Each structure stands twice: as C-alpha cells, then as structure tokens.
Amino acid sequence: MASVQPPPAPLAPHRPSIAAALRFYSPAVSPRVSPSPAARSRRLAVAARAMPWPHVLTVAGSDSGAGAGIQADIKACAALGAYCSSVITAVTAQNTVGVQGVHAVPEEFVGEQLRSVLSDMSVDVVKTGMLPSAGIVKVLCESLRKFPVKALVVDPVMVSTSGDTLSGPSTLTTYRDELFPMADIVTPNVKEASKLLGDVSLQTISDMRSAAESIYKLGPKYVLVKGGDMPDSTDAIDVFFDGKEFIELRGLRIKTRNTHGTGCTLASCIAAELAKGASMLHAVEAAKKFVESALYHSKDLVIGNGPQGPFDHLFSLKSPLYKMGSLHKFNPDDLFLYAVTDSGMNKKWGRSIEDAVKAAIEGGATIVQLREKDAETREFLEAAKTCVEICRSSGVPLLINDRIDVALACNADGVHVGQSDMPAWEVRELLGPGKIIGVSCKTPAQAEQAWKDGADYIGCGGVFPTTTKANNPTLGFEGLRTVCFASKLPVVAIGGINARNAGSVMELGLPNLKGVAVVSALFDRECVATETRSLRSILMNACSRS
Ligand SMILES: Cc1ncc(COP(=O)(O)OP(=O)(O)O)c(N)n1
Ligand SMILES: Cc1ncsc1CCOP(=O)(O)O
Ligand SMILES: [Mg+2]
Helix, strand or coil: CCCCCCCCCCCCCCCCCHHHHHHCCCCCCCCCCCCCHHHHHHHHHHHHHHCCCCEEEEEEEEECCCCCHHHHHHHHHHHCCCEEEEEEEEEEEECCCCEEEEEECCHHHHHHHHHHHHHHCCCCEEEECCCCCHHHHHHHHHHHHHCCCCEEEECCCCECCCCCECCCHHHHHHHHHHHHHHCCEECCEHHHHHHHCCCCCCCCHHHHHHHHHHHHCCCCCEEEEECCCCCCCCEEEEEEECCCCEEEEEEECCCCCCCECHHHHHHHHHHHHHHHCCCHHHHHHHHHHHHHHHHHHCCCCCCCCCCCCECCCCHHHHCHHHHCCCCCCCCHHHHCEEEECCHHHHHHCCCCHHHHHHHHHHHCCCEEEECCCCCCHHHHHHHHHHHHHHHHHHCCCEEEECCHHHHHHHCCCEEEECCCCCCHHHHHHHHCCCCEEEEECCCHHHHHHHHHCCCCEEEEECCCCCCCCCCCCCCHHHHHHHHHHHCCCCEEEECCCCCCCHHHHHCCCCCCEEEEEECHHHHCCCCHHHHHHHHHHHHHHHHHHC
C-alpha cells in the first residue's frame, strides 16, 4: 500500500495566470544553470498549484456498457473541461437491456482508493453515484472528514433506469443520517426521492416541492428533484430548492431511447461546473443544458439492442455546430442593442445586407436579426451565410426573422418568431437546444406561453407607433410594463424606438427589460455605424442613471 501523504494544501484564492506560471519557466529567469532534480520538482509543484485543473472525484460503480456510472462521469467531466479521478465502488455487468450482475468492491478497498486519490491530488469536488452498501457510505464519510473538499454532490443512485436495484434498503438510513448532512446538493429523481422519503407518492410539481423540502431537512444545502420521469409532461421540469426558494427548471424533453446515464451525467456536470467555480444554481442550469444538448445530438445513435441506449458525451468534438462556435450560450445582456435589418431600407440607401450588418456591428450592436421580408430565398440565404461569418468573427449572435429553413441552412444562432409564425416549441424541436429563440409577445399570457415553449427571450412592442410594421398595435409604456412584470424571460422592447426616446425606455428600469430592438432608427439612415454608436451611448447613459 502506498504511504499516506498529508492532505493537500487548500487552493489559493487567487490563481495566477497561465502566463505568470509560464514565466516561472522562462530561461530568462535562469539562463545558464540547469536546476537540480529537487529544485525542478519544487518548481513543478509550484507551477502545478499555479495552474490547477478543476478536479472532480467520482465515487461510483462501473457500467460495462459505459453509458452510465464511472464511465459516464469521466466523459461528462472531460467534456466540460474538468479532470475526473475515480473510486470504484462496484463493478456491474450491464448493457442496454439491463443489469445482469453486481459485484461490490470490499469496503476496505474502497477506502484504500479514496486514500490514494484524496491524499495525493487536489480534489475540488466529490460526486457520488452507486454506493452499494452502508459500509461503503460510512467509509466515504470518514474519508471526507479526513480530506475535506470544496463541495460534495450526491446522486442517490438506488435503482437503475432498467428497474434493477443498485443499493439495498440498509444503505438508505446511512445516506440520510451520514451522507446527506455533508452534501452540498442531493439530486434524486422522483423515484429516488419517493424511496428516500418512505415510498411517498410523487405525482405533481407540488409533490416534488414537498419532497425537495423534506430532503433538504435531512441536511444538504441544496436539493434538485428531477422530474424527467413524471407522467404526462411535455417538458422535463426539475425542482431546485435552496432552503428558501423553489425554482422550477424547465428543460426540453428530447424524444430518444438514448437516455441511459442521464442522472450520472447531470450530477457529474454539476460537480464539474462547481469545480470550475460556478454558483450552485448556475452549475445546475449549465448541467441541464449539457445533458439536453448531448441527448439532442445523440438522439438517433444506435448502440445495443435493449430499450435504453447510451448517448454521446463528446458530441461537441463531432458536431459542426459546436466546432464552428455557433452553439451560442444565450446571454440576455446581448439584447442591449438589437439591430433588426430591413431590405427595403438598405436598398433605399444603396447598401447590401452584409454592409448594413458590418456597420451595425462596428457601431456596437450586441445582437443582429435579419428581417428580410421581400428577399428571394436564394439571395437571402447567400447574404445570411456571409452575415453569419461576419457576426461570428465579432462574437455577435445572428438571428433570422421568421425563416427557420434559412436559419438552419446558414447555421444562424437562432430565430425570431411572432404570434402568427411557427410556434416556438416547434421551432425548438427543429433547431434543438443550443439555438436562441425569440418570440414577439404583447400580453402576459403570450409571455407565459413563450416560456413554456422553450423560448430564450421575448420581444415586446410596439412601444411607440411605427411605420416599419403595418397594423401593429401600440402598447405604450403601460403595455411594456405589464409584459415585463409578468415575463419569466428577458425582454427586448421594439417599435418606434429611436435616439429621442430610447433613454426613456431604459430609464423605466423595468424588471427583465434588457434592451431595445431597432429597425428604422438604424437602417433608414445614411450612416448605420454612426446611428448605432450614438444609440448605444444613449442607452448606456440611461442605464447608468436608472
Ligand atoms: C426583437 C423582435 N421583436 C419583435 C419582432 C416582431 O416579430 P413578428 O411579430 O413575427 O413580426 P415580423 O418581424 O415578422 O414582422 C421582431 N422581428 N424582433
Ligand atoms: C418588427 C416590429 N415588431 C414590432 S414593432 C416592429 C417594427 C420596429 O421597427 P422600427 O424600429 O422601425 O419602429
Ligand atoms: Mg414574424
């Protein structure tokens, strides 16, 4: 057995930059004398501390089919840029049909693996999966007391998705009494939550909230009850509870047989995000997005003959959408100055769509929408492809108005649709989880529906009268205010907004209002860049006042 080292020093709160760490090796520091082996290893140790790699230790079972368990955890962490070490608690004979056998690793040897990793490596976060016996849970708790880590993510794996038992009833008590009080987050699905609470029935979101509250009382800092298995839901709703507030996290329900390992993956992603420094809610949100994207990109994979297949954690290595950087993480702040093009106006001023987009970006537009109502499809697509390149090279998202086909063909970052266009949930089905979807809404009910349909933001207007869109009722500040207060999504105001009134819109200081979308005040002008620049500075001044 390897000798046990003292626990690693805690991470320094301030991490020097990679450049600073590299300077440490610069020949300029020591041009002639080559360092002794001892000095070199001291330098390596210092450099290693200067450039830590977010580190997750998974304590879980091996899945021979590699869809779940240790194998899923390592792939998930790798995909999210975290190092993942592994302590194996059980070896399972498993495939897409089910679990054919379980061979638990003796407690002492689980303890030895834990000692090996925790005494040597700077582990940030421990994530647990299958813990097949009460003895193993106890060994883990002892190790964590001896070698504390920054966070503990507990995925209380008890029954496999195929219905096979992975952890006996005696383990339940130890989970509740010893492990949960040490946990930062516990992530049961509804079946596990029900088991943990003595087989209570969980049928509704309100039941999930009560379950989250009861599990929270067992000691963890946060609880996530996963509703993926809830009957009759078109989307996957999870309930997150921090001891005070319940947050319903909605996700897209991807139609696929390849869902084996989603629980392990979600918990590992939470652990990886925490190791990288995210807050708990952000870690959970990022983890949900990752799982959703992985399922989406793997929905047609065929591995094995059973009812539940594995999915591809490393889809980002293959997907051209990811490779080309189009998988935009939507940032609501991008709505700040939303430039919406108009082919008629650009023609009038003798400029191409591409030149109009370039000028808007030069002036500081934070997001662009191609709203080309009269363009021929082929001409529009060609221009859209060039605009995608222009926007991508500037890091500005590009959306297409109305035309899902054009958005798909040019690999735009998203689409904006109105109430008479394709419903947002259908758009989401077609575009997948990684794209941005905006929906025009004039009422709280429309805003609620947009949220349910999986939109990312809403456009609300016309705030002022406009001639750009015919027969568009004016909502005024009151209409905008009503929608902003009701919306669960970020809002961009649109309609008749220009340099004279944009400041007054932002100064309303409405909740969820992130910016203004403008057509004529940018594009029905001689110099688009100048107009954009001046509007941007008006908005910035207004925001600093409100
Ligand atoms: C940001 C933004 N908000 C609203 C709209 C209007 O969309 P829609 O109601 O579909 O009307 P058309 O633009 O298609 O005429 C928008 N385009 N952008
Ligand atoms: C597309 C749209 N949707 C609501 S108002 C509007 C037109 C906005 O154009 P302008 O900024 O020129 O008033
Ligand atoms: Mg439309």
